[in-house]
Amino acid sequence: MRRYSRSFSRILTALLCALILLPLAADAQKKKGGKKGGKDKGNQQQPQDNQQAPPPGGGQSSPPPAAVFTVDRKLWEHRTSEARSAVQSVADQADNNGAVSMALGRVLEQEQKYGEAEAKLRRATELSPSDPAPQVWLGEVLLRERNSGGADAAFRRAADLASGSGSDYYLGVAKMRLRQFDEAVGALERARGADGGNALIPYQIGVTRLFQEQWQPAFDQLNRALDMDPGLAYGYYYRGLAAEKLDRKDVLVNDMSRFVELAPNAPEAERAKAILRAVKK
Numbered sequence: 702m703r704r705y706s707r708s709f710s711r712i713l714t715a716l717l718c719a720l721i722l723l724p725l726a727a728d729a730q731k732k733k734g735g736k737k738g739g740k741d742k743g744n745q746q747q748p749q750d751n752q753q754a755p756p757p758g759g760g761q762s763s764p765p766p767a768a769v770f771t772v773d774r775k776l777w778e779h780r781t782s783e784a785r786s787a788v789q790s791v792a793d794q795a796d797n798n799g800a801v802s803m804a805l806g807r808v809l810e811q812e813q814k815y816g817e818a819e820a821k822l823r824r825a826t827e828l829s830p831s832d833p834a835p836q837v838w839l840g841e842v843l844l845r846e847r848n849s850g851g852a853d854a855a856f857r858r859a860a861d862l863a864s865g866s867g868s869d870y871y872l873g874v875a876k877m878r879l880r881q882f883d884e885a886v887g888a889l890e891r892a893r894g895a896d897g898g899n900a901l902i903p904y905q906i907g908v909t910r911l912f913q914e915q916w917q918p919a920f921d922q923l924n925r926a927l928d929m930d931p932g933l934a935y936g937y938y939y940r941g942l943a944a945e946k947l948d949r950k951d952v953l954v955n956d957m958s959r960f961v962e963l964a965p966n967a968p969e970a971e972r973a974k975a976i977l978r979a980v981k982k
Contacts, residue, residue, distance in 0.1 A: 765800030766791045772804040777901075779934035779964035781811045795821060799829030803838060810842045813968070818842045833862040833871040840878060845968070853879065863888075869895070870902065877909045885909045900930035908939050916946040934963040938973060945976065954980055 768791045775784035788808050794801040806821030819842050825835035840855035856878045863872035873889035876882075886909055893902045907922030923940035926933060941956030957973040957980075964970055 765798065765804075766794070769800045769804045772808065776807055776811055777934070778932040779811070779967060781808065781966070784808050784811065796824065797828065799825045799827075799832065799835060802828055803835045806835075806842070807838055810838070810845065811967075813845075813966075815842055815846050819846065831862060831866065833859040833866065833868055833875065836862060837871055837874055837878075840875070844878075870899075870905075873902075873909075874905055877905065877912065880912070882909050882913050898929070900926045900933060902926075903929070904933055904936055904939075907936075907943075911939055911943055914946075916943050919943040920947060920949075934960060934967070935969075937963070938967075938969055941973070941976070950980060 768787045771787040772784045775781070775787060785808050788801070788804050791798075791801050792805055795805050796802070802821050803825035806818045806825060809815075809818035809821060812818075819839065822835055822839040822842055826832075826839060829835055836855045836859035840852040840859065843849075843852035843855060856875045860872055860875040860879065863869070863875060869888045869892035873885045873887075873892060876885035876888060886906055889902055889906045889909070893899075893906075896902065903922045904926035907919045907926060910916075910919035910922060913919075920940060920943040923936055923943060927936045927940065930936075937956040937960040941953050941960065944950075944952035944956060954977065957977050960967075961970050961973050961977070
């Protein structure tokens with residue numbers, strides 16, 4: 702009986718040890734397997750991430766060449782032929798660089814080749830899908846083509862992108878074109894707080910106020926823009942319209958004459974000439 706008790710005791714001790722050691726071993730194996738499994742999972746996840754990433758050219762395109770900034774300046778001054786010469790030096794990059802494609806589209810728009818301009822700007826939106834600027838300029842071209850529905854869609858997309866990226870300038874321009882004028886001014890004022898030396902900001906605020914028929918605020922903002930940068934061709938056109946409403950004939954004649962001088966081939970040039978003829982009668 703004692704031998705049986707000793708045997709039973711040994712068996713019971715062995716069973717207890719097994720019960721204690723087995724969970725520890727399983728836990729260790731689980732941790733070991735978990736580390737290996739986590740590593741494998743990471744290796745499996747990487748190709749999935751790569752598949753979800755946009756293909757080359759589908760995200761932000763290459764940095765813009767220096768010629769693009771020259772084009773922008775020439776276009777605001779309505780020196781179209783000089784802008785064409787500047788963009789021509791990098792035109793071969795238009796299919797893979799969003800900034801070049803956008804610059805070329807803007808030159809084509811100023812040359813009144815609207816179909817070609819639209820194609821280049823649509824390409825720019827593909828190459829730089831998170832940039833609101835190509836959407837804004839696409840909207841402007843669609844307005845020239847009298848496609849108001851397409852233009853509104855482009856401006857709405859621009860506003861969404863600008864809101865997400867914190868680009869208050871383009872948010873303001875898009876909101877102005879969507880006729881959400883107070884929101885436009887609010888965004889542009891924020892942009893002015895960050896970049897007070899940019900003449901385009903009071904210019905855009907002035908145009909917005911003009912669309913609101915707030916003639917004096919429009920005049921004041923456009924006056925400020927032209928004081929900062931007298932090369933803004935359309936600044937004279939829009940300030941002239943505000944001056945007409947304010948019965949400032951001297952400014953009206955000066956500004957419309959200056960606009961026609963700077964932008965004789967602009968679509969608005971004929972209206973400016975008609976205003977001048979009417980004033981001089």
